[in-house]
Amino acid sequence: MSDLLRLATAGSVDDGKSTLVGRLLYDTKSVLADTLDAVHRASADRGLATPDLSLLVDGLRSEREQGITIDVAYRYFATPKRSFVLADTPGHVQYTRNTVTGASTAQLAVLLVDARKGVIEQTRRHAAVLALLGVPRLVLAVNKIDLVGYDEVMFSRIAKEFTAHATALGYTEDSVVEIPVSALAGDNVVEKSANTPWYSGPTLLEHLETVPVEPDPHDAPFRFPVQYVIRPRTAEHLDYRGYAGLVAAGTVKPGDEVVVLPSGRRSTVTKIDTADGELAEAAAGQSVTLLLADDIDISRGDLISVAGNEPTVTDELDATLCWLAEKPLRPGARVLVKHGTRTVQAMVTDLRDRFDEQKLSSVDGPASLELNEIGRVALRLAEPVPLDDYSFSRRTGSFLVIDASDGSTLAAGLVGAPLPLLENGVESCTGGSTATPDNHALVSPGP
Amino acid sequence: MTLALDTLGRLESEAIHIFREVAGEFDRPVILFSGGKDSTLLLHLAIKAFYPAPVPFPLLHVDTGHNFDEVIEFRDRVVARHGLRLEVAKVQDWIDDGRLEERPDGTRNPLQTVPLLDSITQHKFDAVFGGGRRDEERARAKERIFSLRTAFGQWDPKRQRPELWNLYNGRHRAGEHVRVFPLSNWTELDVWNYIEREGIELPDIYYSHQRDVFLRDGMWLAEGPWGTAREGETLERKTVRYRTVGDGSCTGAVESDASDIHAVIAEVAASRLTERGATRADDRLSEAAMEDRKREGYF
Ligand SMILES: Nc1nc2c(ncn2[C@@H]2O[C@H](COP(=O)(O)OP(=O)(O)OP(=O)(O)O)[C@@H](O)[C@H]2O)c(=O)[nH]1
């Protein structure tokens, strides 16, 4: 079993994400005395009878003033069974990009709903974002169960509705678990609650400690984006020429035949070097330096792949974007695409459709893609790039869309169409609400 | 043979990846290096990232003048051993020529920001590595690994870039720079466990020793160029060690018998106080002390 779980919270504003995270930290005794004192003092100053545990994570002044989360907080805690890296994300729709940040590396998401409100628009939006990013497992935490009198019927209704939605997004039934909790009172977070005798499942922590975590598949084909060329030029290492990078997928051994992309030149791995000595094998997640048999031209931005099972090298691609900028995206926009270690100029040649995350349907040919919208686009790149499908490899199937003028990150990009419904389009929704023209479009089409 | 990385292996690999990204994308990076444990760890990882080539960046120390001699001696020894280039920005120089004014309370930690920003501008540094960790403080817990700063060095927590997967966006406009935190995901315990695993040398003051200290605001302070016990405070000889090393006027020692790495790890694992809460007067000032300093351009 893996010793580490990376998880993120999600769900609408005020559903209790930060309180739940605070409760997890508090009940697992992960909060040190001085931090706790500070929270007690701040809660008392606000006239609260019990400590507000969300103050453990809402670390910015404006967050505390407004009582909301604005940006992701990363917290680390461990139990005897596992270590956890926890990203507490904001629920407010305006800060969805920070939710995407927290979820992009998560292996599991805890999606909260308020038991009084059930599944609402923002729940569906976040579920879609999680499905898009390929977060493999979900927990639906039906929170504030204390406020509905620990009512089983209420819980079951919400759980059923959500499961149907998650299934439509491509989640299998055993990858979604529903738990009735009260973050405020602590029911079923770490301790089993006496108030929900009708619930026989695990507490949230029990589930997090035991849920299987999919490791990086070792049988995946080898992928290695070159970050940097190491050439010491010292007397001792006169002819040393090593390609430094992090193994993005698969494994590599000395003797393996590899292809350098996009050039297509072939060579053989002679040595896997690290500061601690040579390795007999390296796997996904490891930072190493590769030495090759042939003296070929390789630089930052190239990708070393196993020979025989290579990514497609292309300058045209279909991709799904989660648009994270205020300025809308319009067809014809010129942007930068950062894929692996390579940044290339690109043009959005077509805006194919927009995903309606409420109806799980697609809207064909939208005029623009607005903040927090998900859509499928066609991109043309200034030079060919080796690409894998996102559903095949999170690391080599993802890219950033960057504004060339100010350097800001505009979108999360995923090669292909990871959302099943985008592919199949169950029902088409007309009414194109986003078709209003807008004069501050991102970048005008080129001459 | 199992290929799965353990926690320390994963953290090391991530930090090395970050160093190499910066080397590949920036023109003039610099590592902030004080000789403290986090910056020593940072340097150790940088050396590993570029092995067998030398580290392709210089180091910068913003020197408050309120240092522990052992730390400065250690700093210079490490720099010499690895053949590195160290720039030192002395807060004293800024005070002497009037660009900075000594604070009434005599602490100099907050005075580091201006010399830091001036040095970044003067040397045109475009990427600045810091040893900050998200587990140190809850405003730090909000920090990205690549954190964009304006031409005035300011951090705007409301306008942070999304940081997706392990794709870092280091693009910036002329005059802006990026703070880079390769140790973001390390906890204090990870740092000590790694120091043990790698056999990394640290200044002696991290291990228990005898020192004359006096109690102020619940912290054991040592005497030094920053002053000594005031009226009503008494110097006492205690067995102490430091959990963090910063400006001597506001960094407290903790009573401890932990004289070697194993004892330190046991102590940190059992500690009921955070590293900063136990030892930094500057963070106790207000609920948002760290955030405010970071906004102004502090580390
Ligand atoms: N009664 C009750 N109140 C709760 C519960 N969980 C959270 N709350 C309250 O709900 C409010 C919002 O909680 P937060 O934890 O800040 O919500 P959030 O989801 O983190 O909000 P954002 O991060 O801004 O999206 C606070 O007043 C909490 O005290 C619960 O289980 N029961």
Ligand SMILES: [Mg+2]
């Ligand atoms: Mg919150």
